[in-house]
Amino acid sequence: MILLENVYYKYEPEGIEALRGVSLQIRDGEHLALIGPNGCGKTTLIRHFNALLLPTSGKVTVGGHDTNEPKHQADIRSLVGMVFQNPDNQIVGMTVEEDVAFGPENLRLPTVEIKKRVVEALGRVGISELVVRNIENLSGGEKRLVAIAGVLAMQPRYIALDEPTAFLDPAASTRVLKIIDKLHSEGVGIIHITHNMAEAALTQRIVVMNEGRVYLDGTPREIFAKFGMLKQIGMQLPPITELLIKLKESGLPVRTDIVEMEDALVQIRSLAGKFKD
Amino acid sequence: MYHTGSFIKGQSLIYNLDPRIKLAATICLSVFILWVKPLTAFVIGIALFCAALANGIHLRTIGQALKPLLFFIVLIFLAHALFNEGEALVRIPRLGLSLSYTGLQQGFFVVWRFLCLIVAAILLTLTTTPSQMIAAIKHFLRPLKILHVPVDDIAVMIMLALRLMPILFTEKERIETAQKARGYNLRQSGFIMRIKAFLSLVMIVLSGVFRRADELALAMEGRNYRRQERTSLVELRLTSPDYFALTFLGIFSVIFIALNYYFS
Numbered sequence: 001m002i003l004l005e006n007v008y009y010k011y012e013p014e015g016i017e018a019l020r021g022v023s024l025q026i027r028d029g030e031h032l033a034l035i036g037p038n039g040c041g042k043t044t045l046i047r048h049f050n051a052l053l054l055p056t057s058g059k060v061t062v063g064g065h066d067t068n069e070p071k072h073q074a075d076i077r078s079l080v081g082m083v084f085q086n087p088d089n090q091i092v093g094m095t096v097e098e099d100v101a102f103g104p105e106n107l108r109l110p111t112v113e114i115k116k117r118v119v120e121a122l123g124r125v126g127i128s129e130l131v132v133r134n135i136e137n138l139s140g141g142e143k144r145l146v147a148i149a150g151v152l153a154m155q156p157r158y159i160a161l162d163e164p165t166a167f168l169d170p171a172a173s174t175r176v177l178k179i180i181d182k183l184h185s186e187g188v189g190i191i192h193i194t195h196n197m198a199e200a201a202l203t204q205r206i207v208v209m210n211e212g213r214v215y216l217d218g219t220p221r222e223i224f225a226k227f228g229m230l231k232q233i234g235m236q237l238p239p240i241t242e243l244l245i246k247l248k249e250s251g252l253p254v255r256t257d258i259v260e261m262e263d264a265l266v267q268i269r270s271l272a273g274k275f276k277d
Numbered sequence: 278m279y280h281t282g283s284f285i286k287g288q289s290l291i292y293n294l295d296p297r298i299k300l301a302a303t304i305c306l307s308v309f310i311l312w313v314k315p316l317t318a319f320v321i322g323i324a325l326f327c328a329a330l331a332n333g334i335h336l337r338t339i340g341q342a343l344k345p346l347l348f349f350i351v352l353i354f355l356a357h358a359l360f361n362e363g364e365a366l367v368r369i370p371r372l373g374l375s376l377s378y379t380g381l382q383q384g385f386f387v388v389w390r391f392l393c394l395i396v397a398a399i400l401l402t403l404t405t406t407p408s409q410m411i412a413a414i415k416h417f418l419r420p421l422k423i424l425h426v427p428v429d430d431i432a433v434m435i436m437l438a439l440r441l442m443p444i445l446f447t448e449k450e451r452i453e454t455a456q457k458a459r460g461y462n463l464r465q466s467g468f469i470m471r472i473k474a475f476l477s478l479v480m481i482v483l484s485g486v487f488r489r490a491d492e493l494a495l496a497m498e499g500r501n502y503r504r505q506e507r508t509s510l511v512e513l514r515l516t517s518p519d520y521f522a523l524t525f526l527g528i529f530s531v532i533f534i535a536l537n538y539y540f541s
Contacts, residue, residue, distance in 0.1 A: 077499060077501045084499075105508050135440070
């Protein structure tokens with residue numbers, strides 16, 4: 001479990017607080033989306049999960065280890081893998097296998113185990129065929145998958161992804177999202193920063209951040225039902241929810257706490273049925 | 278498309294050799310190329326070209342590697358051909374230069390040595406992955422650990438340098454394209470303006486690289502990188518082809534030394 005207790009963080013001693021009293025509990029195997037306007041502290045928050053940043057005050061514990069304790073930081077970084085927004089800023093190796101091996105090499109695993117983990121991690125993200133490819137010859141989507149594989153090779157319990165579909169075309173985005181979903185179904189906890197509400201709607205829980213604080217926390221249905229509060233901080237709704245709200249505003253009897261396409265279709269079909277009758 | 282220093286996947290005897298043997302052989306050959314008499318260097322060069330072709334390295338790849346150096350190759354050749362004191366074949370009185378047979382011969386051999394060094398380097402980098410190369414360098418630097426030289430850190434530094442180099446060029450091209458897109462035409466500017474533009478380009482590229490390096494350092498920390506001894510994906514183990522290559526290199530070294538004395 002990742003537990004944050006009243007966490008404050010300042011980048012500079014005299015600077016403004018990037019996090020202001022964040023308390024949060026993330027269970028093992030949970031799929032959580034972190035949303036909020038730019039500069040609200042999402043990236044700062046997830047960097048606390050694997051001790052890249054340490055709280056100015058408050059406490060962060062991961063798997064029972066306090067991130068402030070230097071002796072536990074190596075264990076914490078093995079428990080929580082971090083995928084950065086730009087894979088070019090994360091990939092260290094010249095070839096795919098070299099980069100994926102970087103984490104296991106740091107864990108001082110024997111060569112046989114490193115090779116096994118590289119093969120396994122590339123297989124899990126479905127890019128085994130890229131093993132000896134030069135990083136410079138990969139597409140943006142492939143680089144993103146290499147970055148995820150590099151983290152998976154350390155066999156983490158959680159993966160924190162900072163906008164994993166940013167700058168990707170729809171096909172590459174879908175591929176990355178499918179992999180994330182698959183990892184979640186394998187039991188890996190996913191913490192997923194996104195600006196895409198349709199992506200957030202597919203998770204189990206959404207945490208909305210604003211001005212360094214947790215603004216809203218709940219299931220996608222609960223969060224998108226509070227559309228007024230979301231609009232207040234400049235957030236949008238998933239297109240499906242937005243459509244249903246517009247229908248309701250025009251006087252049609254539809255539910256507005258719907259976030260998935262299938263549920264929306266059921267609503268619209270039943271509505272069409274009523275008009276037919 | 279070949280990029281300087283890049284590895285191309287393939288299968289041949291050289292590919293399967295231990296990277297330490299390849300690195301040692303390249304260093305040894307480079308010393309020979311620079312030290313031996315011109316005719317011996319010529320023989321070494323022929324042997325190197327044959328080795329490159331036998332290992333599936335196309336002449337086109339060698340050409341691509343030489344392309345960026347073409348200007349320097351021509352410059353070196355002309356400097357030797359035109360500034361050598363020998364019996365003049367052609368005189369250029371206006372410039373006070375003369376083209377001599379000795380100069381042409383000397384220019385040819387200097388360029389030949391240069392080409393041999395490049396082919397040796399291509400042969401090494403094309404057939405050795407960066408991680409194999411780093412493992413070999415780390416192995417040779419290992420004795421320095423007694424003097425508390427951070428060998429593991431040096432290996433990671435080499436890896437990062439190799440990784441950041443193409444990014445540096447991409448960043449430069451990206452900025453130049455952005456400048457052109459906003460109507461900036463360097464070709465129409467004067468010399469001073471060009472120097473100024475170059476300096477400002479360097480500053481922008483460097484600031485981008487520093488920012489990227491900062492983020493990369495954070496990502497490495499996130500993947501548990503610390504200043505400590507690391508294990509490696511590459512397992513260095515000498516096998517029979519390596520011993521065969523060592524013997525082969527030893528025999529050739531003796532032949533080259535003998536040839537060198539024969540031609541002197």
